[in-house]
Amino acid sequence: MARKLLLTHIDVPGINTFEVYRQKGGYVAVEKVIKTMSPEDVVEEVKKSGLRGRGGAGFPTGMKWSFLAKPEGVPRYLVCNADESEPGTFKDRYLMTHIPHALIEGMIVSSFALGANTSYIYVRGEMMPQIRILERAIAEAKENGFLGKNILGSGYDLEIYVQPGGGAYICGEETALLESLEGKRGNPRIKPPFPAIAGLYNCPTVVNNVESIAATVPIVNLGGEEYATIGVERSTGTKLISASGNIVKPGVYEIELGLPVEEFIYSDEYCGGIANGKRMKAVVAGGSSVPILPANLILKTAAGNSRLMTYESLSDGGFQTGTMLGSGGFIVFDEDQCVVRNTWNFARFYHHESCGQCSPCREGTGWMEKVLHKIESGHGSMSDIDLLWDVQRKIEGNTICPLGDAAAWPVAAAIRHFRDEFEWHILHPEESQTRNYGLAHYADPLQPIVS
């Protein structure tokens, strides 16, 4: 049985309440940091743990914290990014729904480490039920002396507030989130300055994902060094994976980083294999933004090594033959799924969600959606594939925020690995309206890969 740090007590009845969470060892990390550690000690432990941002970018959390400016007399803020909007990702909703105190405890530990006296949890507006759950958890923590003025008699004050978003994917980008939290449109800011210098209300600010903040609790309890022994290489600790698509057991799983992808997909402990006795065609391993990989490349790297659930192994081979761990949104496609249709669907999503500031993204995402729809509906021509490639290439790297890249990568990867399926749509416009292309050469069990 794999080691769990965040979801250890997920099945305990009443774990959503303060009382049961506390009985199961909750808020011990708050006591430890407030009574025995300095803020610098906590930052040091998080650095030692090797924790990397769980929202998708994978930037080392401890390093991000150490960039925080600390000018005299200026408030500092911790803002939790609970805008979870990346298609395929639903781990934060799961954690907040079932163990809200894991986030609240992490917020207190992290706020203490950063010297923040007011912290915000920015939750996407659609998660109203989770907002209520968090507000109740905050009230419980306050009643028990873990929040508010003079926490545990230490002289440290902290208030946590929950802020609803309004239904905009872009607000998961940290500077768009800060704009939104200031009551504005979610237009990402030009960086620098980075939020660590000028963030919320122009004050030094750290923005961290829900799971990253919750992970500081086991890091404090175990110690950073012990936490770093879990996982492999620079992928330390555990990760919540949101598994969806055509699998037997969709849901949220906590894995030790380093688990083989094949085991994650096929073992009964996790996804339980492909649903309805079908075969696997492709996987999007880290949320809709990361490159889609055909079955053979997700299970083994181009060099023939077993692919592991780690930041390094999933990106092995670069974008030519690899992908990214991203947010851990693991979407599995069976043999009946159409890659062209899915790529069009994602392109429409990014077009819909583009904030419109940068021309390459605002216009390019619209072009990609239209051209993909044309191919999918049986009106494409061969030059459209090259046009798509050209458009995505001109978006990537040419925008203020990563939404442009996120829109370009899925289109590029679909063409790179499934070009024959695009061509088939174009050469067989009528047939493509009545049946799907199927597996072609991507079938699992694995075929030998010719590089």
Add this chain to the structure above:
Amino acid sequence: MLSVKQHNENVTFSPELLAKFGEVVGRYPEGKQKSGLLPILHLVQAEFGWVSADAMDQVAVYLHILPIEVYEVATFYTMFLLEPKGKYVLEICRTGPCCLVGAERIMGHLEQKLGVREGEVTADGLFSWRGVECLAACGFGPVLQIGPEYTFYENLDEAKVDELIDNLKAKTE
């Protein structure tokens, strides 16, 4: 669609609603009351079912900001309904992972069952439906949500959709 032109001159904020506004504004440092705009627009929508231009003007007065600062926000965020909709707005996820497990089929069924196209209101004023982007419930798809509480209905099939709509109808009779 995203224009601020719908007027509802009968909008008045009750003392109870204003008390909730006050609680929201108290969460931010002094002078940063504009941060309360999104939570307040949610409260307005929960109260009136949609966000009219007149309501936005009054919110602007309340927060000491310009009306345009409210309009530009209300038109940016997709959750805010800028015209009257059905009493129940069924918002179904139409993004990739949900489509892998049948969301498009369920959208077709919704359209048939309700007899109105996306965005329209049923003749009895009870229902509207629309496709929305990923609701972060991909493992439980297809999913739909209904405001203002944003209750989730997961693992949908045709029978569950029928039951949900029938229950909502019975509730209002």
